[in-house]
Amino acid sequence: MDHFHFINGALYCEGVSMDEIAESVGTPCYVYSRATILEHLRRVRAAFEPLSPWICFSVKSCPNLSILRLISGAGAGMDVVSGGELCRAMEAGCSASKCVYAGVGKTDHEIELALRSGIGLFNVESEQEFEAIAACAERLGIPCDGALRINPDVDPKTHRYTSTGNRETKFGVDLVRAADFLRASHGHHWCRIRGLHMHIGSPVYDPTPYEQAIRKALALMDTLRDDGIVLDTLDLGGGFGADYITGQSPAADAYAQVIVPLLEDRVRDGLRVILEPGRSIVANAGVLLLSVVYTKQSGDRTFAICDAGMNALLRPSHYDAFHFIWPTRPAAGVIPAARTMEPELPGLVVHDIVGPLCETGDFLALGRSIPVVARGDRLAVFTAGAYGMSMANRYNSSPLPAEVLVDGDSFEIVRARETYDDMVSHERVGELAPAIAE
Ligand SMILES: Cc1ncc(COP(=O)(O)O)c(C=O)c1O
Structure with missing residues (x-):
């Protein structure tokens, strides 16, 4: 559309x-068409309405300040992957508390900027990064929330440069290491790991890899719950397709039909779901x-x-x-x-x-x-x-x-x-x- x-x-x-x-x-x-942007945002929101997700527009897809202002004004938060993107989001009027922050190479300077700005959620990509965030939070006396980015090892069937959820990728932590990490970091005072994050690739035209990845994430959450570790956030990342060829991409509804039934009960039990669409909006x-x-x-x-x-x-x-x-x-x-x-x-x-x-x-x-x-x-x-x-x-x-x-x-x-x-x-x-x- x-x-x-x-x-x-x-x-x-x-x-x-x-x-x-x-x-x-x-x-x-x-x-750019303002009406198209707003309509796509509306469609994602409507399709996933049963999950009441926190929708964070992926700034990297189109970082122009006026576009960010438009999307933020329509109620979305922002997914950022650098200090520069966080500054853009804030300049466009989006509070840092409505931003989630991923990215494999966050520097100490960027972490400090995010903490001082009151970032909503760090999407933590490695054990070392967690240590850096926790140390910085303690030094500044600013506690923060995080979600661990996992790579669920699914094939998103997209270009190899934009496949990001397989086991051997620079992004996130594989499922075995993730369980160990979550146990070790549990209860940390300065960086509280509240959930899991993933972004399996882009564009993902088939909803099935989302289903596979979500099932793996939920299984990990259930295992941890048995150990007394309760995670209340699941960030599904972005990746929904766009129509490069007319009719090429499933509508937001088609992704939702697969994803919503997997998470509806969990949301009723207190799970917070986050989506990070970029391409499908702009x-x-x-x-x-x-x-x-x-x-x-x-x-x-x-x-x-x-x-x-x-x-x-x-x-x-x-x-x-x-x-x-x-x-x-x-x-x-x-x-x-x-x-x-x-x-x-x-x-x-x-x-x-x-x-x-x-x-x-x-x-x-x-x-x-x-x-x-x-x-x-x-x-x-x-x-x-x-x-x-x-x-x-x-x-x-x-x-x-x-x-x-x-x-x-x-x-x-x-x-x-x-x-x-x-x-x-x-x-x-x-x-x-x-x-x-x-
Ligand atoms: C962490 C993360 N979230 C969201 C997105 C947005 O993906 P898309 O534009 O396909 O929705 C990306 C894109 O690379 C990403 O890396």
Whole structure:
């Protein structure tokens, strides 16, 4: 579900034409739909309503302050994985007490920041990290709550770079070590381990691995309960899919149908459930808007060379990810009814859609059938709202794209396009102060 659609042959986000945005803001530019974000959040909340979960939006998926403000304003907390993300969440008006904090490499400085800010829950990723948090909490005299991140050893059937819940991963603690750790840390005054956390991968299109992981987590909780150790929190992480291809992802309901029955009774008995959705809220809510700078033939291939590539959207080159791409104003008759890998429409031409960077890996799509494009045409890269801008980089000294948030018939720039001056401002030797830690 999203609010990007063609009206009279031109692509719109809600009530605003993408061409109008491009003319006013330029390209490359990320365009987000407010209505899509709020609707996705509403759907997750409604689907899991029987569990009354604490929903913590995963900041890493789309960390723009205005987006965080929108989601926090709709009542969600935040899942953060760094001091920087915690600062963003707070700057966007989300109290640290509504934030959960995961991440395998929390530094002492970050731990201190989280404690002083009143973090809601540390998702503890290792025994050493627990020691560091407990020591810091004691030094500051600020007790805190934690959940132990377990890796339940299930296969989320997703890209190997984003599979995070198998036994041999850097994330969390395996189930055998977890039981020992929970017994040893039980009753700690400064860091009270109240529950378990997991995040099995992303995107996870099949709800079954969640079922497997939850059953393992509940079995661990039951074993500990027999030893007198009661855990009252279960954080399921994120990972729900998004529609890169129309209809590709199960709806929030489909995940809930599997997850809710496993946990309903436990919630009635006092279990607190946490969800950390990112992609499922924002992926379909964002489009990357590009301009075609040149077209050219090379051998048998036809290239559309755009004003950004893997610098603005890393997913195709990094994960081999599919993003549907279409001109914002295609020739008559070539408006796609659905976003598919091989649209069956007249007059399509196979293109390699690439960026300007000096790298053969700089592509957005290879061998893709799209309407023929010319210099100056604009392309929309769909389902780019998650892990799009958040993974954008400045390779080849490319300034970061602008970001725009559409609300009905109007839009607002929520991140100014970076200037060349911005780009070099941290490198002007002589003007630089040491900035080891804030
Ligand atoms: C700990 C944790 N929680 C939540 C998420 C969000 O996942 P998704 O965007 O797939 O919902 C991630 C993503 O990597 C994560 O690492």
